[in-house]
Amino acid sequence: MPFFKELRRRKTSSKSDISPPNGSTASNESNGTVPTTKSSSTLSSLYGSNSTPASSIQPNQSNPNLALTNGKLGSTVNPPPQRPVALGGAMASNRNSVADSPGTYDAVPERAHREGHDLAMAIRKYRMAAYLWQAFTGEQMFRNGFGRRCFRFEEEWQTGSITIQDRASGQMRSEAKIHVVRSAKTVKELRDLNVAQQYDKATQKGDLFSIAMEDMQGYFQPAPGQKQYVSVLLLDAHWDSKVKTITGHAAIGGGANNIQIAVFGSQAMQSYPSCLEEVVPAFTDCTRTDTNFVANDCNESGSSWEAANIGIGAHLHEVGHMLGCPHQESGIMLRDYVTFNRTFTCREPYSTRTKSPGMRLCLPKDECGWHRLDTLRFRYHPCFRLPADNLASGDESVRVWPLDGGKVIVTAPTGIAFIEIFTDTDSTCHAWLDYCKGDGLSNGPPRQIVLTENDIKPLLAEGSKKRRLRLSIHSVGQGDHNVEDFGQLMSKTSIIKLPNGQTGFKGSQLGTSQQADSQPQQLILESAIKQSKLLTSIKIYHGFAIDGIEFCYEDLTSQLFGKRGGQPGGSEFALGW
Secondary structure, eight states: OOHHHHHHHHHHHOSSOOOOOTTOOOOBTTTTBOOOSHHHHHHHHHHTOSSSOGGGOOTTOOOEEEEEETTEEEEEEOOOOSOOEEEEEEEOOEETTEEOSOOOOOOOHHHHHHHOOSHHHHHHHHHHHHHHHHHHHHHHHHHTTSTTOOOOBOEEEEEOOSSHHHHHHTOEEEEEOEEEEEOSSOHHHHTOGGGOTTOTTOSOTTHHHHHHHHHHHHHHOOOTTOOEEEEEEETTOEEETTTTEEESOOOEEEEETTEEEEEEESTTGGGSOSSGGGHHHHTTOOOBOOTTTSOOGGGOOSBHHHHHHHHHHHHHHHHHHHTTOOOOSSSTTTTGGGGGGGGTOSSOOOBTTTTBOOOSSOOGGGSOOOOHHHHHHHHTOGGGOOTTSOOOOSOOOOEEEEETTTEEEEEOTTOEEEEEEEETTOSSOOEEEEOOOTTOSSSOSOSEEEEOHHHHGGGSOGGGTTSOEEEEEEETTSOEEEESOHHHHTSGGGEEEOTTSOEEEOOTTTTOOOOTTOOOOOOOOHHHHOTTOOEEEEEEEESSSEEEEEEEETTSOEEEEEOOOSSTTOEEEEOOO
16 A cells, blocks of 8 residues: 555544554654654654644644743743745736736646646645655655754644645644745746746856845845745746747756755646645656646656656755755765655656656665765754754864874864765765764764875775875864865975974965965964064954954064055054963
8 A cells, every 4th residue: 555545544543642653663752753664754754743643733833841940830942943944936026916927837738627727736736845855855864874854844824735634624734834926027037038947049047046046035035144045936937838948947056145045947846746645646647748738857757757756856956955965976966856756655657768667666775865975964954953953163164284194184163074085087976984973962073083095095996096186074063174185285295394493284274365366475473483472462454355464572573464455554453461
């Protein structure tokens, strides 16, 4: 029996007592784990609770704690530490009080007549796709040893749409909120072939991303220092059957400053499920794609179930970019989402993409997944935090220095999460050092490690061991630092002879200025090598940027790094010894 149907029956059989299926473990509220079967974990992720029945979820539930002190009962409320992901649906502008957007998505006439394709249905399908992202990601994090942690969505108290029963009974629930955002552009502007990402002759393919970014900035108006994450669905995406191109669609994830977005079109939305009961039917629907009305995206959506894979999975790929994931050698961040269905069904229908019968039995090893490096990024990401996590300090930095004997020391105040290893020919990472051991409440990753070539070379393919190595070091605090040439860092070029005869070592960040016309300059503080030299103050010469730094000593001598530009006399800071 398809597991969604089986689970739904389990869920509705009792509102007060839900026991885990046979062979699974009981829930653990301290680390966010839930029963370990494929089906139960998915259902728990969808309902957003480990041990509380969905019918008892209340709006703005925030883990209240009750305490009896001196005979008085008091309570505290601990808000969830996670930074939520917002779900935004972008539509064309509403000019002169007239809705420019039709508020519909592409659908064949039969489907549009049977279930509708208006804004209300789009919202239900978008919400259900987002819950599938959550279920999938939570399961992948569990398989990688991090518990079923996942990103959460902004929610609102509304009539439930997760199940058909909720809609029929009017059951109220706290569910993911879909923000309907009106774009500053018209439908004509959004569907212009010149901005269509998949149109070969387009000259402004990146404009839709910029438009979406401006619209989301204007709508959410994130405060300084508060980063906003928004998944954006372009509802006005449309298949132009005459030129064989999807207009109003872009598949891009990223951002800048205080907002990150994941943009994708609605061209495959007719194939999405709108509730739990439709998940298995959606991923087993063999109806062929009619390109008179809807797109066969990338020629990999020849049937309805394959279109659901591409639409839901490719949008999740962009969510990965939004959360900081680059392309990987396998998984969602490659193009493995073409088998996204295997996480939610036991069998697979005929595939028009491979022109072969689908899998008779879909096992966990056959599913697509998040790459290990993706889950390492997620483990300490602000959107994945749990109440029991020890929040990292504000210093996210990573520092690297060479030592004698071909050694390199790496330090990070918040801990070193993982190190990606690249050769000079690698575009994606194939080897890494992993310092995240499970999801236990231990002291966490190390704050200092020593690296040698013997730690790195065994991880490389045989033909890559003599190539130049680049390291990308990531801290628990979400900081990172690149060592462009690991071999050079350990070489004699990183060693300097000090005036007192001692040996000094240059850190990997020394000399990394990328400004035009910058000149290399080296300065060794005399107070560091002469005990009789006392540093009393520091002058900073600046305008809009720092021009120079002058180190002033007690004997009225000084050393200048840079130049005396900007504000006359600079700004002087006395050192209190």
